[in-house]
Amino acid sequence: xxxxxxxxxxxxQPEPQLLPAPAxxxxxxxxxxxxxxxxxxxxxxxxxxxxVGAMSSQQQEMAGASGCSSSTAGDGDGETEAGEKxxxxxxxxxxxxxxxxxxxxxxxxxxxxxNDILDDGYRWRKYGQKSVKNSAYPxxxxxxxxxxxxxxxxxxxxARDTSIVVTTYEGVHNHPCEKLMEALSPILKQLQLLSxxxxxxxxxx
DNA sequence: CGGATTTGACCCGCGC
DNA sequence: GCGCGGGTCAAATCCG
Numbered sequence: 638x639x640x641x642x643x644x645x646x647x648x649x650q651p652e653p654q655l656l657p658a659p660a661x662x663x664x665x666x667x668x669x670x671x672x673x674x675x676x677x678x679x680x681x682x683x684x685x686x687x688x689v690g691a692m693s694s695q696q697q698e699m700a701g702a703s704g705c706s707s708s709t710a711g712d713g714d715g716e717t718e719a720g721e722k723x724x725x726x727x728x729x730x731x732x733x734x735x736x737x738x739x740x741x742x743x744x745x746x747x748x749x750x751x752n753d754i755l756d757d758g759y760r761w762r763k764y765g766q767k768s769v770k771n772s773a774y775p776x777x778x779x780x781x782x783x784x785x786x787x788x789x790x791x792x793x794x795x796a797r798d799t800s801i802v803v804t805t806y807e808g809v810h811n812h813p814c815e816k817l818m819e820a821l822s823p824i825l826k827q828l829q830l831l832s833x834x835x836x837x838x839x840x841x842x
Numbered sequence: 843c844g845g846a847t848t849t850g851a852c853c854c855g856c857g858c
Numbered sequence: 859g860c861g862c863g864g865g866t867c868a869a870a871t872c873c874g
Binding site: 764765767769770776778791 | 862863864865866867868
Binding site for chain 1: 848849
């Protein structure tokens, strides 16, 4: 039990699976968390969801348990979960949307950090916050701001160890990471230059 | 002024 | 069937 299993309470989700120890990251507060960005940023097409390398067997179990079998569309693109929310707009007929049980790849990891929000290179918009049972700290809900991207993440501080922040990602980005591209572009340019240089030197030799 | 955040209300699934 | 807890919506508010 992470915090406490709550005998009677409903556990709708089987507790975000943490990556196995090696993959789990526990960066110290002083250092920038070292994520496995490569795996995070890998574009995963809907078809290939299940052979995600970083996924532990537990996670695959989880993916199966959450009923992904039926929806192959999955993966954030076809969501429209809140597709049309009854035009009315009055409080009365608010939210008639049915949440379909979407199964998207989810993975959680812990970071030891003072600030809840770790900069993963994507832009997130907060859309909710809930107090969680048996936890003094609320859980925050974020959504990727990219138009076509439907990735969500939850951020929550552990009640047991308040220096640890648990971030749960749901879905995969279908667009490149802005910051990463920004950071990578000069490197790519240099690589191009180097390769050109190498070509010309080879010709000279 | 536009986008992001806050926050209370609503909806839904699950256990009893 | 009811209550609880989690997830989401959307109006209000904040901020650059």
